Amino acid sequence: MDKLDLLKQYFGHESFRGGQENVIDALLAGRDALAIMPTGGGKSLCYQIPALLLRGVTLVVSPLISLMKDQVAALTDSGVAAAYINSSLSEAQMSAVYRNLRRGAYKIVYVTPERLTGEGFVALCRQLDLSLLAVDEAHCISQWGQDFRPSYLKISEFLAQLPRRPVLAAFTATATEAVRKDIAQILGLQNPLCMITGFDRPNLFFDVLQPQKRSSELRRLIAGRSGKSGIVYCATRATVERVCADLKAHGVPAVRYHAGLEDAERQQNQDDFQYDRASVMVATNAFGMGIDKSNVSYVIHYNMPKSIEAYYQEAGRAGRDGEPADCILLYSPADILTAKMLLQSSSENETLDPESRRRIQEQDLRRLEAMIGYCTSSRCLRGVILDYFGQPHAQQCGNCGICRSTFRQQDITTQAQIILSCVLRIHKQLGYYVGYTLVVRTLSGSREQRVQSLSLDKLSTYGLLRQYSRAQIRTFIDELVRQGYLQIQSAHQTLEPTERSRAVLFENARVTMFVRFEIAPQRSAPISPAPEMGEVSPALLLALKSERARIAQEEHIPPYIVFSNAVLTAMAARRPHSAEEFLSLSGVGEKKAARYGAAFLSVIASYEETEQEQT
Numbered sequence: 001m002d003k004l005d006l007l008k009q010y011f012g013h014e015s016f017r018g019g020q021e022n023v024i025d026a027l028l029a030g031r032d033a034l035a036i037m038p039t040g041g042g043k044s045l046c047y048q049i050p051a052l053l054l055r056g057v058t059l060v061v062s063p064l065i066s067l068m069k070d071q072v073a074a075l076t077d078s079g080v081a082a083a084y085i086n087s088s089l090s091e092a093q094m095s096a097v098y099r100n101l102r103r104g105a106y107k108i109v110y111v112t113p114e115r116l117t118g119e120g121f122v123a124l125c126r127q128l129d130l131s132l133l134a135v136d137e138a139h140c141i142s143q144w145g146q147d148f149r150p151s152y153l154k155i156s157e158f159l160a161q162l163p164r165r166p167v168l169a170a171f172t173a174t175a176t177e178a179v180r181k182d183i184a185q186i187l188g189l190q191n192p193l194c195m196i197t198g199f200d201r202p203n204l205f206f207d208v209l210q211p212q213k214r215s216s217e218l219r220r221l222i223a224g225r226s227g228k229s230g231i232v233y234c235a236t237r238a239t240v241e242r243v244c245a246d247l248k249a250h251g252v253p254a255v256r257y258h259a260g261l262e263d264a265e266r267q268q269n270q271d272d273f274q275y276d277r278a279s280v281m282v283a284t285n286a287f288g289m290g291i292d293k294s295n296v297s298y299v300i301h302y303n304m305p306k307s308i309e310a311y312y313q314e315a316g317r318a319g320r321d322g323e324p325a326d327c328i329l330l331y332s333p334a335d336i337l338t339a340k341m342l343l344q345s346s347s348e349n350e351t352l353d354p355e356s357r358r359r360i361q362e363q364d365l366r367r368l369e370a371m372i373g374y375c376t377s378s379r380c381l382r383g384v385i386l387d388y389f390g391q392p393h394a395q396q397c398g399n400c401g402i403c404r405s406t407f408r409q410q411d412i413t414t415q416a417q418i419i420l421s422c423v424l425r426i427h428k429q430l431g432y433y434v435g436y437t438l439v440v441r442t443l444s445g446s447r448e449q450r451v452q453s454l455s456l457d458k459l460s461t462y463g464l465l466r467q468y469s470r471a472q473i474r475t476f477i478d479e480l481v482r483q484g485y486l487q488i489q490s491a492h493q494t495l496e497p498t499e500r501s502r503a504v505l506f507e508n509a510r511v512t513m514f515v516r517f518e519i520a521p522q523r524s525a526p527i528s529p530a531p532e533m534g535e536v537s538p539a540l541l542l543a544l545k546s547e548r549a550r551i552a553q554e555e556h557i558p559p560y561i562v563f564s565n566a567v568l569t570a571m572a573a574r575r576p577h578s579a580e581e582f583l584s585l586s587g588v589g590e591k592k593a594a595r596y597g598a599a600f601l602s603v604i605a606s607y608e609e610t611e612q613e614q615t
Contacts, residue, residue, distance in 0.1 A: 003028075010079055017197075035197075040294075040316070061133070063152075113152050132167050135170045139309070173316060174389070202399065205327065212470075212474065219246075230281075230296060231281045233305070233314055244282040257270060257284070275558050302330055303330070306339045308384075315329075332478070410512060419486075429455065536569055537572060544603055579597055
C-alpha cells in the first residue's frame with residue numbers, strides 16, 4: 001500500500017495539499033524535515049502517513065495534553081493504532097501503554113517534552129524501533145519565538161540517549177527566519193528539507209475594532225454569530241472571569257479557562273467546549289496551542305496580544321475546516337501597558353544569564369511594536385501579517401476590515417491643541433496628571449460633581465469639545481497616544497504630554513488621522529465546497545449535524561471527530577445515495593464510511609423523501 005492509498009483509506013482524501021507530499025517523501029527517504037505550514041494546513045498528515053509506512057514506532061512531541069487526546073481520538077476513530085503518554089494517565093493506564101508499546105501495538109505515540117527524559121521512558125525507548133521523531137509546535141524550542149518552553153530543550157538530551165537516531169521532523173505554523181534557524185540548530189536537523197507553504201489563510205476574515213465599550217461590542221459580535229463555536233481570548237485571568245460572567249449573565253453559553261482554575265474545572269470546561277455543549281470559550285493564552293477543534297467559526301481577542309506570532313497562532317484556531325471564519329481584535333491603547341507589564345513580569349526566562357534576558361526583552365518589545373502597528377494600521381491587515389513573516393502578497397486581500405472599508409483623512413489639529421492644552425491646564429490646576437475619564441469629562445463640559453469639586457469647570461478648555469460625543473473625544477485622545485503626542489503613565493494610568501506635543505502647541509505642526517467610515521457587508525454564505533457541487537440546503541445540513549451530534553454523544557467523542565463541518569457541507573451539497581458515493585467524499589475514509597455511512601445516507605434519503613412530498 002502506498003501513501004495515496006493510505007491517505008484515502010484512513011483520512012478520506014484523494015490528493016495531498018501543497019507541500020505535504022514533499023515532506024512525506026523526504027521523511028520516507030530518511031531525510032530530516034522542517035515544515036512551516038499554516039494552522040489547518042495539514043501538518044499532522046506529514047508525519048502520520050510516514051508513520052504508517054515506516055517500520056517501528058513514530059514518537060510525536062506535543063506540548064498539550066488536550067491536543068494529544070484530540071489527535072489520538074481522531075486517529076483511533078479512523079482506524080490508526082495510536083496512544084499518548086502524559087500526566088493524565090493513571091499508573092495502571094501508563095503501564096498498559098508501556099506494555100502495548102513493547103509488543104508493537106502502536107504506530108504513533110504522542111508524548112509531552114517533560115516526559116522525554118524520565119528514566120523509565122528513556123529505558124523503554126532504547127528498546128523500541130523508533131523510526132521517526134516528530135516535533136509539533138517546534139517554535140517552542142527557540143528563545144526568540146513567542147512561546148519559548150525550556151522543556152523543549154529536553155528533546156536533544158533525549159536523542160543523545162538513544163542507540164540509533166531516528167529521522168527528525170519539526171512542524172510549526174508561525175516562525176520567523178530567526179526562529180526557523182534556531183529550530184534547525186537546536187534539534188540538530190541534518191540536511192533538512194525546509195518546506196514553507198506560506199502563512200496565508202484565505203478563509204479567515206481579519207478586523208481590528210476600537211469600541212468605546214468592549215463588553216457591549218463583544219456581546220454584539222457574539223449575538224451575530226449565534227449557534228457558532230468561538231473563542232474569546234483575554235490578556236489576564238481577571239479579565240477572563242469578568243468577561244465570562246458578563247456573557248453568561250446575558251444568556252451566552254460560555255465557559256472559562258485559565259491556569260488559576262482547578263484541573264477538574266479546566267478539563268470540564270474544555271470538554272464542554274469541545275463537545276459543543278458550550279459555544280463560547282473565554283480564555284487566556286493557556287488555552288489553545290494545538291487545539292484540534294475544527295469547527296471554531298470565530299476568534300475574538302478582547303485584548304491585544306504581545307506579538308503578531310501569538311496573535312496569528314491564536315486567531316488561526318478559527319476556520320480549521322476551511323470554512324469562512326472571523327478573527328476580530330478589540331483594541332485599546334491601554335492594552336499596550338498591559339502587554340508591557342505582562343512582558344516585564346514574565347518568569348519564563350529567569351534561569352537565563354542577564355545578557356540573554358536583556359536581548360530577549362528587547363526582542364519582545366520589538367514584537368510588541370509590530371503588534372501595535374497591526375492594530376493601528378490603515379492598510380490591508382492580511383498584508384501586515386504576511387509582511388511580518390516575509391511572504392509576498394497582493395496590495396489588497398479583499399477579506400479584511402481595512403480592504404472592505406473606506407477611509408478619509410481628517411485634520412484634527414484644532415482638537416489636538418485643545419486636548420493637549422487641557423491636559424496641561426489640569427496638571428497646573430491640580431498639581432498632578434489625571435486619566436482619560438476626567439480629561440474627557442472636562443472637554444465635554446460635564447456638570448458631574450467630580451469635575452466641579454476639582455474646579456475643572458473653571459478651566460479655559462472646559463467644554464471646548466462639547467460638540468463631540470465622549471466616544472469621539474476619546475478617539476481623538478487615542479490617536480494622540482498612537483502618534484506619540486500623549487503617553488499613558490503606567491503606574492496610575494494617567495495621560496501625560498510628550499516632548500513631541502510642543503510642536504503642536506507652539507510650532508503650528510499639523511495633526512491628521514484616517515477615519516474609517518464605511519465597511520462593506522460581510523459575506524454570509526459559506527464558501528462552496530467545490531464548484532461542481534450543488535446548493536446546500538440549510539435544513540439538510542442541520543439534519544446531518546443533528547445526526548453527527550447523536551453519534552458523538554453515543555460514542556463519547558467530540559462531534560468534529562465524527563466528521564468536520566466541511567465534510568457535512570459537502571455531504572449536503574452532493575447528497576450521496578450509495579456507499580460508493582459516500583466514500584468518494586473528501587474527508588471520508590474507509591473505516592468512517594463503514595462505521596457511519598448508513599446513518600448519514602439514511603438522513604439524506606429521509607430528507608429527500610420529505611422534499612418530494614412537499615413538491
